Amino acid sequence: MTLYFRYLLILFKSQMQYRTSFWLLSFGQFFIPFSVFAGLYFLFDRFGQIKGWSFYEVALSFGVIHMAFAISECFARGFDAFSSLVAAGDFDRLLVRPRSTVVQVLGSKFEFTRIGRLGQSLIVLVWAVTSLPVEWTVWKAFTLLLMVASGVFIFTGIFMLAATLCFWTIQGLEVANIFTDGGREMAQYPLNIYQKWVSRFFTFVIPFGCVNYLPLLYLLDKTEGGSPVGYMLAPLAGIAFIVPCLLVWHIGVRHYRSTGS
Incomplete structure (x- = not known):
């Protein structure tokens, strides 16, 4: 972790060399989810509710998943941009260093904007x-933090799985965006508004339901x-999702055959 935070500091300093660009990009990132x-807001202004869910209840789900x-x-971001390391042969340098490839790939790129x-x-x-007319307690506040942490682990795991495919395909596959960007857009609504096979897939395979739906029922006393x-501990399943993703990553690393250059 000491090495990871050194990567973090170095890349932060490099991005802050162009502060105007940094703040303009950050400002632009602020308005990307704003339009969504x-x-x-206008959807609920027109229809009032969606399958029993009010605007503020869905806004809570929206805030958690986007955060x-x-x-x-x-x-x-290092895993999301991993294909460039493989295509340029730079991943070979990471393999000869006496540190985990996971830490090194994580530290290869940060998007502070x-x-x-x-x-x-x-x-x-x-x-x-x-x-929301909710009586907040310490446990509910803890569950809310756990929901955000669970979402972070799920998205990181998906980035890691997409990066692992690059060991065989070299270039990243756009199909992975179905589960990153698509998963984000889908999970900003409670899962029970979708068909059963969708909610089951995104609960038992990619556990977004453990981030925004099951614990949300606990927070709202439903x-x-x-x-x-x-319901309160459901986000732990999302955190555990990183474990099989790490196993798949290590399998990919063992099958990596270098660039041959």
Whole structure:
């Protein structure tokens, strides 16, 4: 982790060499999810609710998933841009260094301009929390933090799986965006508004439902007599999602055959 934070500091200093560009890009990132949220607002302004969910309840889900995506895109950007390391043969240098390839790839690229997207998501989240008629407790606040952390691990795991494919395809595959950008757009709504096969896939295969739906039922007191502990701890499944992703990554590393140059 000492090495990781050194990477972090070096790349932060390099990006701050062009501060005007940094702040303009951050400002632009602030407005990217803003247009999506505006569409969400007008949707509820027209129809009132979606399958029993109010605007502020969905806004809470929106804030959580977009915040998780912004954090993951900032700190796990190295996996998202991994194909360039493989195509240029730079991954070979990482293999001969006496440190984990995961740490080195994570430290190869950071997108600090995502602070703009993170700020916008935080504003939406605080607005939703303060507007909902929910009696907040320490456990509910802990669950909310766990939801964000769970989303970060899921998006990071998806970035890692997409990067692993580059060991065989060299270039990154756009199909991975179905589960990153597409997953973000889908998970900003509670999963029960979709068909059952969609909600099941994104609960038991890619556990976005453990980020925005099951714990959301606990926060809003909608568990309908079920044990609240299971709903509260559901985000742990999202955190555990990183484990098989790490295993697949190490399998990919073992099958890497270098550039031959």
